Amino acid sequence: MSVYFVLPWVLKILKTPDIIYKDALIYLKIVLLGIPAIAYYNILSGILRRLGDFASALFYLILSTVINIILDLIFVKYLYWGVAGVAIATVVA
Secondary structure (H helix, E strand, O other): OOHHHHHHHHHHHOOOOHHHHHHHHHHHHHHHHOHHHHHHHHHHHHHHHHOOOHHHHHHHHHHHHHHHHHHHHHHHHHOOOHHHHHHHHHHHO
């Protein structure tokens, strides 16, 4: 993906502090891999809302949030994956 070559430049433009630069780069690279899954979720959620099924869209949003929180705890606290674990949890949820 050509976007990967632009990420360091984007972080420099945003004046990302050196202390978090490496972690920010790791997070962005992992989350960018998950963009198709995130886009798919957003499209389905939009379809549900357009069909008038707000309850199901809200339910899946809450479920995704709870899964993300649980995976964050597991990946960071127990598996010691750090920022990569947070990014993976975001994509999986």
